[in-house]
Amino acid sequence: MTIYNFSAGPAVLPKEVLQQAQAELLDWHGSGMSVMEMSHRGKEYMGIQAQAEADLRELMGIPTSYKVLFLQGGASQQFAMIPMNLLRGKKSADYLNTGEWSKKAISEAKKFGAVNVVATGADRNFSYIPAFNTWQRDANAAYLHYTPNETIGGVEFNWLPDVGTVPLVADMSSCILSRPVDVSKFGLIYAGAQKNVGPAGLTIVIVREDLIGEVLPGTPTMLDYKTHAENDSMYNTPPTYGIYIAGLVFQMLKRKGGIAQMEKTNIAKAKLLYATIDASNGFYNCPVATSDRSRMNVPFTLKDANLDGDFVKQADARGLLQLKGHRSVGGMRASIYNAMPLEGVQTLINFMNEFAKNHG
Ligand SMILES: *Cc1c(COP(=O)(O)O)cnc(C)c1O
DSSP states (O other): OOOEEOOSSSOOOOHHHHHHHHHTSSSGGGSSSOGGGSOTTSHHHHHHHHHHHHHHHHHHTOOTTEEEEEEOSHHHHHHHHHHHHHOTTOSEEEEEEOSHHHHHHHHHHTTTSEEEEEEEOGGGTTOSOOOGGGOOOOTTOSOEEEOSEETTTTEEOSSOOOOTTSOEEEEOTTTTTSSOOOGGGOSEEEEETTTTTSSTTOEEEEEEGGGOSOOOTTOOGGGOHHHHHHTTTOSSOOOHHHHHHHHHHHHHHHHTTHHHHHHHHHHHHHHHHHHHHHTSTTSEEOOSOGGGBOSSEEEEEESSGGGHHHHHHHHHHTTEEOOBOOTTTOSEEEEOOTTSOHHHHHHHHHHHHHHHHHHO
C-alpha cells in the first residue's frame, strides 16, 4: 500500500531525496563517512552548505544584497530575534494578526517593544485575511510582520502587502518554495524547515543586509543576525545534516523545473481538494473565505463531528495518514506541501467521496 502523509510538520519529504540520502548515508561521495560525521569546517561539508545556499538563491531569486542564514531554534526563536534585531532604535512594530502563528509572534514581540496590531481576523474566527485598506498602519513602524500562510487556520495570502519603505517581515514556515515570491519586496523572510524544506532543526532566514547590525542592548551573541551573517552561518556548529537534506531538496526542485513548476502542481492539488469539499453538499466544510484558502494546509470539518473518529480510522487503513485537525480547530487538516504528489490528493478525494456516500 502506498502511504500518503498529510502531516502539517514535520511533514512528507520527497521520496527521491530520502533515497539519495539513504544511498549516501554511510559514505558521502567517497569520503568514507556520513555527512553527520563530518567536521563543519572541512572542505566536504563546507561545499555542501555553499551549494545549498547557491541553489536556494537561484530557486528564489535572492538578490546579492540579502544574506541567507542557516540557523536553529525554529521559527519560534525568530519571534524574538526579529524584534531584537529589527527594532533598530524604533519604539514600535506593526503586526497583522491572522491566527495562531501571528498571535505567538505578537506576544513574543511585546517583550521587546510596543506592538501595533494593524488588523485582526479574530472577529470571524481567523477564517479570512483583513482587507489591506482596513489596516491601521504606523508610518513610523520599525517593520511590519505577517504570516503569509497560517498553517493551523489554513488562511493564505494570494497578494503582497505594499508597505512602502517599512521593512516587510514574513513567516514563510509553511509556504516557502511553494510559489514564486519577489524577495526584493521583503526586509526579512524566515521559515522553519520542517514543513516544506527538510528535517526539523534547521531555520532559514533571508535578511536584507542593511537591516543587520543594530541589536537591542543585551542581545545574546547567538541571537544577533550579524554573528551568523559574518560567519557564513558557522559561528558555531550549524545543523549540518538538516542543511544537507535541504540541499538535496533544492537540487530536486531545480531538476523538476523550479518553484514556478511547483506552484502549478500546488494549485492543481488544492483545486481538487477544495472542489471536493465544496461539492459535498455540506458533508464537508472548509470555514476559510474562498479567496484566502491555503494551497498548503486545507482544514475541513465533517457535518457530523461524531464521524471524525471513523473518518481518521478508515483513512489510516488506506494509508492516508495524519489527517486529524489541529487540537485548537478540530475536524481534519490535509497538509499538501510540495512533496505531496498529485496522486496522494487524488487518493484522498476518492476516499472522501466514498466516505460521504456511505455516511451522507
Ligand atoms: C510550524 C510553524 C511555526 C513554528 O515553527 P517551529 O520551527 O516549531 O518553531 C511558526 N510559524 C508557522 C507559520 C508555522 O507553520
